[in-house]
Amino acid sequence: MEGEELTEQETALYDRQIRVWGADAQRRLTRAAILVYGINGAVAEFCKNIVLAGVGSLTLVDDRGVTEEALSANFLIPPDETLYEGKSLAELCSDSLKDFNPMVRVSAERAGDISGFSGDFYSKFDVVVVSCCTLTTKKLINDKCRRLSKRVAFYSADCRYSSGEIFVDLHSYKYTKNKLDEAIECELQYPSFEEATAVSWSKLPRKMSKLYFAMRVIEKFEEKEGRSPGGVSITDLPAVLKLKNELCEAQSLKESQIPDALLERLVSSQIEFPPVCAILGGVLGQEVIKAISGKGDPLKNFFLFDAFDGKGVIEDISSRDA
Amino acid sequence: MASQQQLSAVKIDMDTIEVSNLNRQFLFRRSHVGLSKAKVARDAVLRFRPNINITPYHANVKDPDFNVDFFKKFNVVLNGLDNLDARRHVNRLCLAADVPLVESGTTGFLGQVTVHLKGKTECYECQPKPAPKTYPVCTITSTPSKFVHCIVWAKDLLFAKLFGDTTQDNDLNVRSSDAAGSSENSKDVFERRKDEDIEDYGRRIFDHVFGYNIEMALSNEDTWKNRNRPRPIYSKDALPEKSIKQNGSVEKNGSTDDPSSVSAMASLGMRSPQDVWSLMENSKVFLEALKLFFTTREKEIGSLSFDKDDQLAVEFVTAAANIRASSFGIPLHSLFEAKGIAGNIVHAVATTNAVIAGLIVIEAIKVLQNDTKNYRMTYCLEYPTKNMLLMPVEPFEPNKSCYVCSETPLSLEINTYQSKLRDFVEKIVKAKLGMHSPIIMHGSALLYEVGDDLEEDMVANYAANLEKVLSELPSPVTGGTMLTVEDMQQELVCNVNIKHREEFDEEKEPDGMVLVGWSQPSSTEKKEENHRVSDVGTSNSSRPIAELNEDAEISTMEETDVVPTKKRKLSTASKNATSPSSSKVPADTDNHGKVEEIDDDDDDDDVVVMLDGNPDNTKTRRVVTSKNLCV
Numbered sequence: 001m002e003g004e005e006l007t008e009q010e011t012a013l014y015d016r017q018i019r020v021w022g023a024d025a026q027r028r029l030t031r032a033a034i035l036v037y038g039i040n041g042a043v044a045e046f047c048k049n050i051v052l053a054g055v056g057s058l059t060l061v062d063d064r065g066v067t068e069e070a071l072s073a074n075f076l077i078p079p080d081e082t083l084y085e086g087k088s089l090a091e092l093c094s095d096s097l098k099d100f101n102p103m104v105r106v107s108a109e110r111a112g113d114i115s116g117f118s119g120d121f122y123s124k125f126d127v128v129v130v131s132c133c134t135l136t137t138k139k140l141i142n143d144k145c146r147r148l149s150k151r152v153a154f155y156s157a158d159c160r161y162s163s164g165e166i167f168v169d170l171h172s173y174k175y176t177k178n179k180l181d182e183a184i185e186c187e188l189q190y191p192s193f194e195e196a197t198a199v200s201w202s203k204l205p206r207k208m209s210k211l212y213f214a215m216r217v218i219e220k221f222e223e224k225e226g227r228s229p230g231g232v233s234i235t236d237l238p239a240v241l242k243l244k245n246e247l248c249e250a251q252s253l254k255e256s257q258i259p260d261a262l263l264e265r266l267v268s269s270q271i272e273f274p275p276v277c278a279i280l281g282g283v284l285g286q287e288v289i290k291a292i293s294g295k296g297d298p299l300k301n302f303f304l305f306d307a308f309d310g311k312g313v314i315e316d317i318s319s320r321d322a
Numbered sequence: 323m324a325s326q327q328q329l330s331a332v333k334i335d336m337d338t339i340e341v342s343n344l345n346r347q348f349l350f351r352r353s354h355v356g357l358s359k360a361k362v363a364r365d366a367v368l369r370f371r372p373n374i375n376i377t378p379y380h381a382n383v384k385d386p387d388f389n390v391d392f393f394k395k396f397n398v399v400l401n402g403l404d405n406l407d408a409r410r411h412v413n414r415l416c417l418a419a420d421v422p423l424v425e426s427g428t429t430g431f432l433g434q435v436t437v438h439l440k441g442k443t444e445c446y447e448c449q450p451k452p453a454p455k456t457y458p459v460c461t462i463t464s465t466p467s468k469f470v471h472c473i474v475w476a477k478d479l480l481f482a483k484l485f486g487d488t489t490q491d492n493d494l495n496v497r498s499s500d501a502a503g504s505s506e507n508s509k510d511v512f513e514r515r516k517d518e519d520i521e522d523y524g525r526r527i528f529d530h531v532f533g534y535n536i537e538m539a540l541s542n543e544d545t546w547k548n549r550n551r552p553r554p555i556y557s558k559d560a561l562p563e564k565s566i567k568q569n570g571s572v573e574k575n576g577s578t579d580d581p582s583s584v585s586a587m588a589s590l591g592m593r594s595p596q597d598v599w600s601l602m603e604n605s606k607v608f609l610e611a612l613k614l615f616f617t618t619r620e621k622e623i624g625s626l627s628f629d630k631d632d633q634l635a636v637e638f639v640t641a642a643a644n645i646r647a648s649s650f651g652i653p654l655h656s657l658f659e660a661k662g663i664a665g666n667i668v669h670a671v672a673t674t675n676a677v678i679a680g681l682i683v684i685e686a687i688k689v690l691q692n693d694t695k696n697y698r699m700t701y702c703l704e705y706p707t708k709n710m711l712l713m714p715v716e717p718f719e720p721n722k723s724c725y726v727c728s729e730t731p732l733s734l735e736i737n738t739y740q741s742k743l744r745d746f747v748e749k750i751v752k753a754k755l756g757m758h759s760p761i762i763m764h765g766s767a768l769l770y771e772v773g774d775d776l777e778e779d780m781v782a783n784y785a786a787n788l789e790k791v792l793s794e795l796p797s798p799v800t801g802g803t804m805l806t807v808e809d810m811q812q813e814l815v816c817n818v819n820i821k822h823r824e825e826f827d828e829e830k831e832p833d834g835m836v837l838v839g840w841s842q843p844s845s846t847e848k849k850e851e852n853h854r855v856s857d858v859g860t861s862n863s864s865r866p867i868a869e870l871n872e873d874a875e876i877s878t879m880e881e882t883d884v885v886p887t888k889k890r891k892l893s894t895a896s897k898n899a900t901s902p903s904s905s906k907v908p909a910d911t912d913n914h915g916k917v918e919e920i921d922d923d924d925d926d927d928d929v930v931v932m933l934d935g936n937p938d939n940t941k942t943r944r945v946v947t948s949k950n951l952c953v
Contacts, residue, residue, distance in 0.1 A: 011595065012342065016670040017346070017670065018658075019430075019667060020671050023596055048348055049672045049673050052346060052672040053345070053671070053672060053673075078370070079370050079372065100348055101344075102352075275682075275684045275687075276684075278683070281676055282672075285673040286673040307684055309714065310700055311710055311713070311714055312711045312713075314709050315709065
């Protein structure tokens, strides 16, 4: 890793993106450490983007082996099966990623369930991205990040078939914005995932993205039934719909706010639709770059995309005072 | 898109891979620099999806081989081009072949994907796209007011004069009423005399263009009545000491194993391309670069053209532009910025490209499945509008006054007694109408055509016609005449009604002719907040247009408001039906999805963002299929 200045090699390689976000931001990127826990198609895309951008290091954790579903959406997994022997998804992806940009330190860790890890582990990183994990794990890791005195940006990314969601938690985030040649100091307060999802549904705006609710229903279903993340299938639909009705009632939300058709679509397939992975991975990549560089309005705090209507929507769900 | 049924694809790209591509074009590696993009991309894709059939063509999509019959072979065409000319060309071919076209572009954080179907939606040209910005010659030669004017002067005039083909016309010397001698004299001025010391030569050129020429310009009082006067700069003032090798490695550029690594900055010990140099530093670089060209690249002098990847050329142009800017009181710029302007560099990142790529595939799949009701134009915004970062809009019906897809006639205002046919061909037919191999007819009389198989006397006839003014053509063209202009390859026919007009404003209508009926939006410069590091004064955040046009005099990035006028949505009915959408698509097992991808050049694409502000998409839609559709 270099001292202060970007090397000539870096300047040449990153020329086009330096013209977007500046040399200063690029320097900060080269010093950043990213942790990724759980690699699905969207996260694979994200990893590709962040490695191309030239971060300092990327640490991957995913002890699962290769599956059919993974192969259909994760382009980092080499098609040659003979390479899979004894390797975790993280290790396979790590090998592929190194190739994209030799200047980035990419590594895989066999860590098991990192939600049990101490704060020290997390403090090594500037950014943590989680995916394919249970609701409990997600909340735990989010919480660990928030407890650190160092600011560790937390993101979660999930793709369910042709829809996806990104959650952003930058805790208390100060940044500078340039408005009409003036530099303005901005500060945003982010809720944790737990806090955000605890906001009563009836209090949310009527035009709220329906996908948000649908995601919460399926999430809840997985937790309730003890399913592995993404383990809900079409046969579960009746039970999912039942749960939806229960939740709507409990939250005083009209059932039509979460169309059955939407839920059906989300559970209809257990693979991720590759173009949606690209879109989520792209948006997530850009958010992480913004957070590291401190430039640009960060997304707050949910991004939802549905290929069905083609909309990519940002919803700000924070705990509201009475 | 791949693993489904039998997908075969063709990829056309004329470019080779460069280092600056690697930050986002992830199918390429450093070891591939210099190789054909089409071929390497194909190899890379086959590595993770071996069962697709991809044919690469390392070629220019404008080649006559890629004619209408070629395009007819495909179910869909995906464009990843970076210049307007090629896009228009492909648009016309897709219309002629009746093949759906998925267009796209990105610049920085902005991007868009649009779908075009003949007769059903707007074609790519229904909304006129802004052409590359050009500047009046006098602004460049005499009255620059912006840095970009200085760059153009340095690149297209001074650099060309000193290092390029000297037989070419060059407007370098100020066109003042008492021009300093004849053109022969000025040619002598720029030529290095036999045995002239290189530093003396450099200073002589410096003094001529930055000192003498400015003094000459100042002598014309009228020019400066309402403008700030420039000040002449002489080398003895800007750079008093003769010896310029004060710091930096002396021997570094002595022996050249690699002429392309020669650099004035390196020689002078200047490290950062992000620094804005002082007048003195710029002067040093100017002289050093000139010297290095003559001492290490002598053979190339006389045939060089500016290349943004030629470090020494970029250094020279930056220095020259800065000195001129200094003279005219225009703020100086760093090499990094100057390079961006001179090289029309489009800033680009992997993330936006990934988003747009995903959106392209989604639209392409809809096309392959004939899901016509659900085609969308999708805009990727930098700042969310109505909470939306990705905004889908229904395609519009074809523009009835689009001369490309609706065969609407155009009108041309021109002085038929003064303008030659050549002017018409160059400025209108080729530049504005984007035709490459035109045939021009007046009724049944062939005035001009381009072709390989023409007979000698025809060729001579056409050559003679080019030099005639319109009214004196064998079949005279005057007010009221209708000309038919056609491009065989694009299968585009255009009728142009001629209107005679005497006078044209030199500044506002520098071409001396005006095409009407093809509404070209006027470019407006908006001062936008949130300036990224991009080219100062040009591209800004919201609606940049990046245009690369090597031939045109000046191209740069500029903002334009493209405001759609009257349009009707493709399908206006919006039914909120909630019939459960079965996620199964009608089995289409015979679908030999054939996809054509066209990429051109390395840098990324231009974008015109049109905000209609009416994302009303409450239609039911069958979602694209299940596990078969994997890339």
